[in-house]
Amino acid sequence: MLAMFMQTLDSTIANVALPYMQGAMSASYDQITWVLTSYVIAAAIMTAPVGWMAVRFGRKRLFIVCITGFTIASVLCGAAQSLEQLVGFRLLQGMFGAALAPLSQATMLDIYPFSRRAQAMAIFSMGVTMGPMIGPTLGGYLTDLYSWRWVFYVNLPFGILAIIGISLFMRETPERPHLKFSWYGFAMLGLAAGSLQMMLDRGQVLDWFSSREIIIEAVLAGLAFYLFVVHMFTADKPFLPPALFKDRNFASAIIMVFCVSSVMLATAALLAPYLQNLAGYPVYTAGWVMAPRGIGIIMSMFLAARMGMRVDQRKIMAVGLLTLGWALYSMSLWTPDVTAEEMMWTMVIQGFSVGLVFNPLQVMAYTTLSASLRGEATSVQSLARNVGSAIGISVVSFSLTRGVQTTHADIAAGLTPFDRVLQGNDTVSHMLNPATRHGVMMLDQMVTHQAQIIAYNNDFRLMMLTVIPPLLLLFLMRRHARPVTAAGD
Numbered sequence: 001m002l003a004m005f006m007q008t009l010d011s012t013i014a015n016v017a018l019p020y021m022q023g024a025m026s027a028s029y030d031q032i033t034w035v036l037t038s039y040v041i042a043a044a045i046m047t048a049p050v051g052w053m054a055v056r057f058g059r060k061r062l063f064i065v066c067i068t069g070f071t072i073a074s075v076l077c078g079a080a081q082s083l084e085q086l087v088g089f090r091l092l093q094g095m096f097g098a099a100l101a102p103l104s105q106a107t108m109l110d111i112y113p114f115s116r117r118a119q120a121m122a123i124f125s126m127g128v129t130m131g132p133m134i135g136p137t138l139g140g141y142l143t144d145l146y147s148w149r150w151v152f153y154v155n156l157p158f159g160i161l162a163i164i165g166i167s168l169f170m171r172e173t174p175e176r177p178h179l180k181f182s183w184y185g186f187a188m189l190g191l192a193a194g195s196l197q198m199m200l201d202r203g204q205v206l207d208w209f210s211s212r213e214i215i216i217e218a219v220l221a222g223l224a225f226y227l228f229v230v231h232m233f234t235a236d237k238p239f240l241p242p243a244l245f246k247d248r249n250f251a252s253a254i255i256m257v258f259c260v261s262s263v264m265l266a267t268a269a270l271l272a273p274y275l276q277n278l279a280g281y282p283v284y285t286a287g288w289v290m291a292p293r294g295i296g297i298i299m300s301m302f303l304a305a306r307m308g309m310r311v312d313q314r315k316i317m318a319v320g321l322l323t324l325g326w327a328l329y330s331m332s333l334w335t336p337d338v339t340a341e342e343m344m345w346t347m348v349i350q351g352f353s354v355g356l357v358f359n360p361l362q363v364m365a366y367t368t369l370s371a372s373l374r375g376e377a378t379s380v381q382s383l384a385r386n387v388g389s390a391i392g393i394s395v396v397s398f399s400l401t402r403g404v405q406t407t408h409a410d411i412a413a414g415l416t417p418f419d420r421v422l423q424g425n426d427t428v429s430h431m432l433n434p435a436t437r438h439g440v441m442m443l444d445q446m447v448t449h450q451a452q453i454i455a456y457n458n459d460f461r462l463m464m465l466t467v468i469p470p471l472l473l474l475f476l477m478r479r480h481a482r483p484v485t486a487a488g489d
Contacts, residue, residue: 001124002165003067006158007100010039010074010093013139016272016290017148024148025083033397034201036269037390038087041197042094044386045190048239049181050099051376054106056179060172063103064163069096071159078152098386102378107170109366109374119305121362136268136290144282185231185239192224193387200394204401244373244380252477253365254384256317256470260357261385262392263328263463267350269393270400274456275343278449279336292344296351304359313360314474320356325467327353332460335453357470364477396459403455404448411447 014021014035022032054062073093080086104124112120142150199217206214232238245251271290275281281289304316327350334343369377 001104002158002162003063003100004104004124006067006070006155006162007097009135009138009158010097010152010155013135013142013151013154014148016136016139016276017143017151018269018272019276020143020148021086025086027083031083033269033393034083034087035090036265037197037201037393039090039094039097040265040386040390040393041193042091043098044383044390045193046095046098047102047379047383047386048189049186049379050102050382051106051379052179052181053099054103054173055176056181058172058175059103059107060166060170062099063166063170066096066099066103067159067162067166070100071155071163074152074155074159078149098382101382101385105378105382106374109378121301121305121359134291134294136272137288140282140285140288180237182231182235182237182239185228185235188224188228188231189239192221192228195221195224197390197394200391200398204398240376240380241373243370244377247369249368249477250365250377252473253361254380256357256361256473257381258384258388259466259470260321260324260354261388262395263324263466264354264392265389266392266396266463267328267331267460270396270456270459278452278456279338281340285340289340289343290347293347293351293354296348296353297355300352300355301359304356308360308363312479313364314477314479316360317357317364318471318474320353321467321471323349323353323356325464328460328464328467332457332464334457334460368478392463396463399462400455400459403458404451407451407454408447411451412444415443415447 018032018035021027021035025032050062070093073089073096076089077086077093080089108120108124138154139151142148142154195217199214199221202217203211203214208214209218228239232240233242245254268290275285275289300320304320307316327346330346365381366374366377
């Protein structure tokens with residue numbers, strides 16, 4: 001739980017500090033989002049081999065190495081002097097942090113019997129969601145009081161405590177030194193994920209498929225993914241066992257994790273600049289406004305664990321997905337004048353909906369899956385979460401940039417010197433006179449502000465549509481049948 005807390009804390013604590021990093025590194029908004037996406041895509045690529053590494057080298061030994069590397073990389077991120085260094089250290093941090101989620105989850109599944117997994121997941125998730133809950137608030141406090149660098153230095157004490165705890169209390173699993181590793185499958189999966197992320201991140205800057213680089217990255221992503229799938233179903237010892245995706249519940253759960261994760265981190269990435277640049281909130285207040293989402297997650301996790309004993313898990317997930325869609329729709333109606341209370345209430349509802357989805361999803365994903373596939377399954381689930389988060393951030397980033405440009409052009413097209421507001425003799429008309437340099441700058445600033453509001457609203461509306469595929473997948477999932485257990489289980 002402490003290792004997962006550190007990782008989830010790092011996924012949200014940097015969001016509120018992004019505008020400050022952007023200023024310190026002299027970067028554009030597209031460039032500074034690499035601080036988020038570089039971490040997530042590195043974690044996505046390195047998540048897949050975690051199951052093999054845990055079996056090959058031992059779970060405890062791998063856990064300690066990854067936490068140590070993650071902590072050192074966090075300190076290096078705080079000491080970075082350029083955007084290139086920061087992105088590079090974030091890549092390193094993501095590589096080590098990739099194993100923390102699947103190793104934590106696999107350990108929890110092993111130490112609790114099937115009948116207690118829902119309750120164990122609720123307790124486990126309570127500790128894990130403390131990271132996203134206090135991350136924005138702690139990040140805003142540290143950035144406001146010290147500097148943005150402390151959002152990375154704060155990982156040091158948590159990393160040391162996690163290493164000590166695992167060294168003292170966790171049992172080592174036996175090594176299998178002769179276990180083979182499919183380097184070909186890993187290379188194809190990594191190439192596909194990396195090329196896709198590069199295409200999404202640089203597409204807006206290079207005007208998409210009019211650029212040779214974007215075409216090459218798109219071809220590489222498609223070809224590498226095709227070769228990976230062919231390898232998985234034809235090789236004697238593939239990188240991932242095909243039996244994982246033959247299980248209907250698990251395959252549906254992977255797609256659902258991808259969709260919901262693409263919304264969660266992207267929402268946090270959008271809210272930080274929205275609150276600070278448009279709504280005019282100081283960084284500390286912006287952190288407090290984003291924090292209540294974790295409270296909603298904790299409440300719904302316990303509620304879902306209790307309800308799962310009596311109610312069909314698919315119905316709980318349906319309620320959670322519909323609630324998430326409603327929360328995103330209400331966010332699409334926001335203006336910078338929205339009150340802090342309304343935003344915090346919406347964050348609580350959004351977090352509540354996520355807990356209703358993820359808690360029963362963990363039960364449904366593994367209810368029909370063989371125990372021998374559990375290690376690879378947790379890695380694939382973390383892979384889907386990381387890839388979904390990275391793609392979600394990239395999509396909303398270029399959608400926001402393109403939306404501001406197109407909306408600015410549409411609004412500006414309706415402004416002419418013959419507009420009634422610009423033809424008056426009052427002070428406002430003189431200040432906004434398009435015949436003067438000051439008037440043009442004032443008009444452009446006002447139009448840009450309105451275009452940004454509309455673009456943010458459209459992004460939230462776009463994310464609202466991502467709940468539709470998971471809702472349809474609920475019809476494909478088999479109902480969870482609770483096994484008969486012994487009295488002492």
